[in-house]
Amino acid sequence: MNHNHIRPFEITGAVITVSTTRTLDSDTSGKTITRLLEEKGIHIRHYAIVPDRIEAIRNELFIAVKNANCIIINGGTGLTHDDCTIEAISPLLEKRIEGFGEFFRMKSIQQIGTASMLSRAVAGIIGGKAVFCIPGSTPAVTLATTDLILPEIAHIISHANR
Numbered sequence: 001m002n003h004n005h006i007r008p009f010e011i012t013g014a015v016i017t018v019s020t021t022r023t024l025d026s027d028t029s030g031k032t033i034t035r036l037l038e039e040k041g042i043h044i045r046h047y048a049i050v051p052d053r054i055e056a057i058r059n060e061l062f063i064a065v066k067n068a069n070c071i072i073i074n075g076g077t078g079l080t081h082d083d084c085t086i087e088a089i090s091p092l093l094e095k096r097i098e099g100f101g102e103f104f105r106m107k108s109i110q111q112i113g114t115a116s117m118l119s120r121a122v123a124g125i126i127g128g129k130a131v132f133c134i135p136g137s138t139p140a141v142t143l144a145t146t147d148l149i150l151p152e153i154a155h156i157i158s159h160a161n162r
Helices: 028-039 054-067 085-092 098-118 138-160
Strands: 012-018 043-050 070-074 122-126 129-134
Touching: 012 028, 012 054, 028 043, 028 070, 028 138, 043 054, 054 070, 054 085, 054 129, 070 138, 085 122, 085 129, 098 122, 098 138, 129 138
Parallel strands: 012 043, 012 070, 070 129
Antiparallel strands: 122 129
């Protein structure tokens, strides 16, 4: 795709960590996402840690989309009984970015092997805002943010707001 049609606008970030055990001090993945976005000049307008509960995740997302146009949710994307980020977010996506999950798993296989198939990473658009749901490990958030989200976020938001 041609990047020449990207319109100028400010990209703002929101980071939501889904976990019942992490705290502000122990949330290394949330801190990593924040640092990576800020290094690229993306100001963080919202940050929260929420438990693995659909209503808690959705409530935090509703706050985030009012404050930012690039929302990254980490954690709760696996297959355990309490992983429910995908169930919370997927029904709200107006348009899905199918390639995001595909590319994330493809790139992850180089780091963790075939266990990458267990990731249910997804992305899409809600009200012209980009929403990414990624695993909560620090290597996973680093991979998703640096290799997939940051290179395309301006392009994604530009298209989502045409």
